[in-house]
Amino acid sequence: MSSVYQRKTSSSPPPSLSVSSSSTTVATSDMTTDKLKNDMTPVDINIPDNYVEHTLKTTKALPPITWGNWYKELNWLSFTILTVTPTIGLIGAYLTKLRWETFFFAIFYYFFTGLGITAGYHRLWAHRSYNASKPLQYLLALAGAGAVEGSIKWWSRGHRAHHRYTDTDLDPYNAHKGLVWSHIGWMLVKPRRKPGVADVSDLSKNEVVRWQHRHYVPLLLMMGFVVPTVIPWLLWGDAKGGYVYAGVLRLCFVHHSTFCVNSLAHWLGETPFDDKHTPRDHVLTALVTIGEGYHNFHHQFPMDYRNAIKWYQYDPTKWFIWACQQLGLASHLKVFSDNEVRKGQLTMQLKKLRETQEKLKWPNDNTDLPVISWESFQEQSQKRPLILISGFIHDVSTFIEEHPGGPHLIVKMIGKDATTAFFGGVYDHSNAAHNLLAMKRVGILHGGHAHGLEDKLIPPSQRLKIARYNELSSAYGSSTAYSDGEGMFY
Numbered sequence: 001m002s003s004v005y006q007r008k009t010s011s012s013p014p015p016s017l018s019v020s021s022s023s024t025t026v027a028t029s030d031m032t033t034d035k036l037k038n039d040m041t042p043v044d045i046n047i048p049d050n051y052v053e054h055t056l057k058t059t060k061a062l063p064p065i066t067w068g069n070w071y072k073e074l075n076w077l078s079f080t081i082l083t084v085t086p087t088i089g090l091i092g093a094y095l096t097k098l099r100w101e102t103f104f105f106a107i108f109y110y111f112f113t114g115l116g117i118t119a120g121y122h123r124l125w126a127h128r129s130y131n132a133s134k135p136l137q138y139l140l141a142l143a144g145a146g147a148v149e150g151s152i153k154w155w156s157r158g159h160r161a162h163h164r165y166t167d168t169d170l171d172p173y174n175a176h177k178g179l180v181w182s183h184i185g186w187m188l189v190k191p192r193r194k195p196g197v198a199d200v201s202d203l204s205k206n207e208v209v210r211w212q213h214r215h216y217v218p219l220l221l222m223m224g225f226v227v228p229t230v231i232p233w234l235l236w237g238d239a240k241g242g243y244v245y246a247g248v249l250r251l252c253f254v255h256h257s258t259f260c261v262n263s264l265a266h267w268l269g270e271t272p273f274d275d276k277h278t279p280r281d282h283v284l285t286a287l288v289t290i291g292e293g294y295h296n297f298h299h300q301f302p303m304d305y306r307n308a309i310k311w312y313q314y315d316p317t318k319w320f321i322w323a324c325q326q327l328g329l330a331s332h333l334k335v336f337s338d339n340e341v342r343k344g345q346l347t348m349q350l351k352k353l354r355e356t357q358e359k360l361k362w363p364n365d366n367t368d369l370p371v372i373s374w375e376s377f378q379e380q381s382q383k384r385p386l387i388l389i390s391g392f393i394h395d396v397s398t399f400i401e402e403h404p405g406g407p408h409l410i411v412k413m414i415g416k417d418a419t420t421a422f423f424g425g426v427y428d429h430s431n432a433a434h435n436l437l438a439m440k441r442v443g444i445l446h447g448g449h450a451h452g453l454e455d456k457l458i459p460p461s462q463r464l465k466i467a468r469y470n471e472l473s474s475a476y477g478s479s480t481a482y483s484d485g486e487g488m489f490y
């Protein structure tokens, strides 16, 4: 079944990804309806299975940015917004006294417009991690417009591509291209390639998203600059301060705060859920991004309305969404099953332990040990100190003098089976002794028996040893040898 499917998909050429339009026969007046219909068809419905590889191979990227070509490659609109804003802000701050009221309002307005991006653009629209009532949607769409980062539709399309093609060239802010690129570089110049296909037909159906997209420029000007100027002007007569601090400078902070989700969150911190890609968790990133700093979790469970899963971790965006739910403005907050979240954590913990395990020296593998007959064991014991314990032959020459119970107890067992004496007959040896003994294994006695118990065969340090799945299958794969009684050592 699967081979048929694979043959079919690999032999058929990837279909065109552009949405075909039947507009040739459609009257001009129907164009809008037609466009709307196309907007609502998922663009990735006919995506070929080898889309990423195929696209990277067949579409050409623009040349890399160099000192010689950067000025020709600028994206003038974003470049101007991202350079003029801080310039006006700094000059304005130099010329304008900062009043306390305006200072606190600017901070409030930073969180308000920032939440428009984090709780609105990001968690609501790009990821559908909860349902928002119409009033909340309009509020978030307005707040997000005040952050001047493009319309919901444009932003979410890029962000969905970022999640789908993380760390590849189809990810618009590919973290492998460096911290500066993922933070701001990708907006300053023309995109080097079209971002990978990502469907936003659900957003095309949303009236709030459509409304914001249609009126984006006036909304941006109103929410980005007019509102933060007018409120301080009406309430405490500080229009200039409002414009400079709550308008322009606040915008710089919101910009770089949210840009950190693409740069810092893919660069700084730990990977407690998965280390396949660059996203990381760090409290510092969370502090500067209104809670989007638990990005390793977020890329693993993007539909979860939380970024931080522990109550004490800083995630105001999560608290805001939760509060909206309490107020009846939001519902259906998606939470990934704790059982699955913990599987990811466990995998990473085991991976770390496995690294520790691999740094230690372990006894010779059973399959590497020669099988020795009783006669040969006797004969070789004349030349070097060999002792039989649990079916294994041990060379104890380096240990005789160090034996805590005295060398005589070892010497008298040379060429003999010391299993009973070792396991409590004379002294019930410690785990450490058993571990050390296993390091002295040099052979397996042919036809020797294991005295029944597995714990005598396997040293304590190896009973919970971390094995990769392929190592396990090879152990089980030799089970025929186990069942026929010959291979009692596996």
Ligand SMILES: [Zn+2]
Residues within 6 Å of the ligand: 162, 261, 262, 265, 266, 279, 295, 299
């Ligand atoms: Zn990311």
Ligand SMILES: [Zn+2]
Residues within 6 Å of the ligand: 122, 126, 127, 159, 163, 298, 302
């Ligand atoms: Zn995301």
